[in-house]
Amino acid sequence: MNWSSQELNQVLGEMMRSDDASYRELAQQVSTILAEEMPVIPVVFYTQQVSVNQRVQNFQFDPFENNYRVSEMYLAQ
Structure with a gap:
């Protein structure tokens, strides 16, 4: 594609050195x-x-739909 942006590179560099704020x-x-x-x-x-039913405990949403860690879920009594 051979696309680049000097402005983008500059802002990315600032991000690497920035604080959370x-x-x-x-x-x-x-x-x-x-x-x-x-x-x-x-x-x-x-x-x-x-x-997810409220009885399902330890559910972890996976936005990439790769792994919902079903083996770590359990049903509350």
Whole structure:
């Protein structure tokens, strides 16, 4: 693709040296730069919904849908 952005590289460098307070603001800047400059258009978005019974304990949501750690879940009495 051969795409690069000096501004993006600068902000990423600042993120590496930042504290927690400024990290989120810099991350937002990165997202904005990518959305405005990157030569790729996302074509698919979806939302994931999960329902879990209150009796199920130790449920861990996995946003990547790779592993819900079923072996670590149990039912409360």
